[in-house]
Structure formats: structure tokens, C-alpha cells
Amino acid sequence: MKISLFLNRRQFLMTTAASSLLLGAGRVAAAEPIKTAGIYTVPVEQQWVSRIHNAALTAQDRGDISYSFSENVSNTDYARVIREYAEAGNKLIIGEVFGAEQEAREVAAEYPDVAFLMGSSFKEDPALPNFAVFDNYIQDASYLSGIIAGSMTETGNIGMVGGFPIPEVNRLMHAFMAGAREMNPDITFQVSFIGSWFDPPKAKETAFAMIENGADILYAERFGVSDAAKERGILAIGNVIDTQPEYPDTVVASAIWHFEPTLDKAIAEVQAGSFTAADYGIYSFMNQGGTSLAPLGTFDGKVPAPALELVKKREAEIKSGAFSVTINDDEPTSS
Structure with a gap:
């Protein structure tokens, strides 16, 4: 591999x-x-x-x-x-x-x-x-990563490459887009789905096309997108895991999913003999410890201060319940 x-x-x-x-x-x-x-x-x-x-x-x-x-x-x-x-x-x-x-x-x-x-x-x-x-309801951290992306784009054109337009992916993209628009309401988005959960070459080629069409930041919902960004010298935002160690000059931020709260709840229910049909999606929320924004790492000091201030403010509000990221499961489209 x-x-x-x-x-x-x-x-x-x-x-x-x-x-x-x-x-x-x-x-x-x-x-x-x-x-x-x-x-x-x-x-x-x-x-x-x-x-x-x-x-x-x-x-x-x-x-x-x-x-x-x-x-x-x-x-x-x-x-x-x-x-x-x-x-x-x-x-x-x-x-x-x-x-x-x-x-x-x-x-x-x-x-x-x-x-x-x-x-x-x-x-x-x-x-x-x-x-x-x-389902990984990590829209909270996706929204925060969008704020950072919105502050870093110079062309105001962001490319987004996903696997399939299912609710799990759609809600993360919408949250990211909402965060980016907090910094610049005029940002435009190119949105495409590759029809696969694991096809890095196809994701990479789709990302190349977006770069040719003016995108200077890519939302890497799938593997392969960050490779395209790296090769063309632009930035990327990660998803689910932190890939900055592999792309130190490319991946600015990532929305991280922590499955532990979800699994631990199920284990406790099985141990107690009380496991039953339920929606465990809530345990992926930020206020449950199910998601976080990855450390900026190599981009520490490179993200505009106003964006970081807003990220800090919104993160505290999300955890306290004072602010809720909208959950939109509809298929996103290019703007």
C-alpha cells in the first residue's frame, strides 16, 4: 500500500x-x-x-x-x-x-x-x-475545520470530493461549507462524489479537475484528495483521521472521529443485559467526546487570528450547548 x-x-x-x-x-x-x-x-x-x-x-x-x-x-x-x-x-x-x-x-x-x-x-x-x-455525526468538528478553510482560501473557491452522497457524508460537507461561509459568505464550492469508499486514484483525478477549475483548498473526504493537493502545492482539509503527519505542508486541519464513546456505551449495555435497538449517533457529537478538531501542528501560527478566535468561541459554545451546528443530510451541490 x-x-x-x-x-x-x-x-x-x-x-x-x-x-x-x-x-x-x-x-x-x-x-x-x-x-x-x-x-x-x-x-x-x-x-x-x-x-x-x-x-x-x-x-x-x-x-x-x-x-x-x-x-x-x-x-x-x-x-x-x-x-x-x-x-x-x-x-x-x-x-x-x-x-x-x-x-x-x-x-x-x-x-x-x-x-x-x-x-x-x-x-x-x-x-x-x-x-x-x-453514524459518525462529526459535523461539529467539520464546521470548525470549515472556518479555518474559509480563512485560508485566496481564490474563494473550495473543492470537495466525497465517496457517496449519503447522509453521513452530506452532513459533514454542509457543516464544513457553513463554517467556511462564516469567514466569507461569497465562497463558492465545487462538489463531486466518486461513487466509491476506497478509490484513491479516482479521488485524486477528481481533485485535479477541481484545481484546474480554480480551487485552492480541497476538502479531502476520501483518500487521494490530499495527494492531488500536495502535488499541485495547494492546501487540504482532512476528515475522520489526522493525516497531517503524512502531509505536513498540505493538510491544515482535520475533523477527527472518536468511536470510543459509541462502542463503550454498547459494551456497557451488553454487560448490563440491557442492549436494545437505539440510535447511537449522539455519541459522535463533540459534547459527548465523539469528535474533535485535530491540532494545527505544522500550521500553528499560519491560520489567521480571527479564524482561530471564532473556532475557540464556537467550540466552547458547542460543548456548552449554546450553539448547535445544523445537521443537513441533503445532497450538497456545487455553487
């Missing part, structure tokens, strides 16, 4: 395991670790899934769960893998069913004693009490 996109497999797993040990220090291990499985349609290095994977490693290291996982599972094979893990005695199954909703829910109904916590564009169904849903 390309080092510019993400850590190699061995380094990634060692890093996440080490950080998990530190995060789990001081916790009392559960007497009976919950046998837990993760099912992912992409590699665990992919940014969104990496946050789930890392949280599971953290929970395992503190003794709450015993964790195994399958990656690169196709949507057509997803139901079979769910059934295999359920038959193997797993009591908590986590993953993402965006492309296999109906099949996943049908299989979950066959195993009422297994708790399912699944990334989904749909809501929970009371008729399926063992199937809870989540």
Missing part, C-alpha cells in the same frame, strides 16, 4: 495497539470479556473503519472484549460473514451495513441473543431489538 495514503499494515496495527494500551490504563478489566467481531467492507487502514477498529482494540486491551475481525468483505458476502460470527458465539458484532442493510437485518433477526451495532444510513427498528445503529 502507498505510504503517502496510510500506514503500512504492520505499523498500523502496532500503533493502534500501543495507543490502546495507554488509553486503557487504569481501567478495571471486565470479569468476562464480551466475544466481539468486526465486519468491514474495506481494509482496516481506511480512515472511517480505522476509528472503529482502534476503539475495539482499546476495549480489548482493557479487558472488556475479545476481538476478531474480517476486512474487505463484499456487500454480497456480508450476511454470510455475520452468520458465521454469530454461530461462533460472538455476543457483539460491529461493522457497517450501508450496502447490505436488508440482508444484515434479516440475519440479525435470526440471532436475538447477539447484539449488533452497525453503521447505517437508516434508523433503529423497535421490531428488531438487538440491532442498534450509529
Whole structure:
């Protein structure tokens, strides 16, 4: 795999395991670790899934769960893998069913004693009490990263490359756009979706086209966008994970997703025997510790002071409840 996109497999797993040990220090291990499985349609290095994977490693290291996982599972094979893990005695199954909703829910109904916590564009169904849903509602940090982007653009033209126009992606883009317009209401946006969760070459080519059309900052919802920005000498805003170490002169800021509050809530419910159908999306909110704005790092001192002052003000207001970022799940369009 390309080092510019993400850590190699061995380094990634060692890093996440080490950080998990530190995060789990001081916790009392559960007497009976919950046998837990993760099912992912992409590699665990992919940014969104990496946050789930890392949280599971953290929970395992503190003794709450015993964790195994399958990656690169196709949507057509997803139901079979769910059934295999359920038959193997797993009591908590986590993953993402965006492309296999109906099949996943049908299989979950066959195993009422297994708790399912699944990334989904749909809501929970009371008729399926063992199937809870989540989504990364990190619009709070996306909004803050938009403020920074709005203060850094010189052309007033920002390019945005996403995977699919589903609610999870749409709400982050709208929040980012709202933040940018706080600094300059006349900013224009180029918006495009590549039709894939993991196609860095396609994302890169889409970003190149936006740069040719005047964009001087890119919103990198997908891998590959920051590579285009780096090659053309412009800036990028990251999403879900902090990629600034790989792009120190390119990635200004990133909205970070922390899956730990979501998973920890599910673990507590399973331990208590009270797990039920619910929407866990709230645990991704900033006031729940589910999202944060990455440190500026190499861009410390380079972001205009008015933007930083507004970021600080809005962050405090979001955490206190005095300000709420609008959640807009409609598909965004170019302006």
C-alpha cells in the first residue's frame, strides 16, 4: 500500500495497539470479556473503519472484549460473514451495513441473543431489538475545520470530493461549507462524489479537475484528495483521521472521529443485559467526546487570528450547548 495514503499494515496495527494500551490504563478489566467481531467492507487502514477498529482494540486491551475481525468483505458476502460470527458465539458484532442493510437485518433477526451495532444510513427498528445503529455525526468538528478553510482560501473557491452522497457524508460537507461561509459568505464550492469508499486514484483525478477549475483548498473526504493537493502545492482539509503527519505542508486541519464513546456505551449495555435497538449517533457529537478538531501542528501560527478566535468561541459554545451546528443530510451541490 502507498505510504503517502496510510500506514503500512504492520505499523498500523502496532500503533493502534500501543495507543490502546495507554488509553486503557487504569481501567478495571471486565470479569468476562464480551466475544466481539468486526465486519468491514474495506481494509482496516481506511480512515472511517480505522476509528472503529482502534476503539475495539482499546476495549480489548482493557479487558472488556475479545476481538476478531474480517476486512474487505463484499456487500454480497456480508450476511454470510455475520452468520458465521454469530454461530461462533460472538455476543457483539460491529461493522457497517450501508450496502447490505436488508440482508444484515434479516440475519440479525435470526440471532436475538447477539447484539449488533452497525453503521447505517437508516434508523433503529423497535421490531428488531438487538440491532442498534450509529453514524459518525462529526459535523461539529467539520464546521470548525470549515472556518479555518474559509480563512485560508485566496481564490474563494473550495473543492470537495466525497465517496457517496449519503447522509453521513452530506452532513459533514454542509457543516464544513457553513463554517467556511462564516469567514466569507461569497465562497463558492465545487462538489463531486466518486461513487466509491476506497478509490484513491479516482479521488485524486477528481481533485485535479477541481484545481484546474480554480480551487485552492480541497476538502479531502476520501483518500487521494490530499495527494492531488500536495502535488499541485495547494492546501487540504482532512476528515475522520489526522493525516497531517503524512502531509505536513498540505493538510491544515482535520475533523477527527472518536468511536470510543459509541462502542463503550454498547459494551456497557451488553454487560448490563440491557442492549436494545437505539440510535447511537449522539455519541459522535463533540459534547459527548465523539469528535474533535485535530491540532494545527505544522500550521500553528499560519491560520489567521480571527479564524482561530471564532473556532475557540464556537467550540466552547458547542460543548456548552449554546450553539448547535445544523445537521443537513441533503445532497450538497456545487455553487
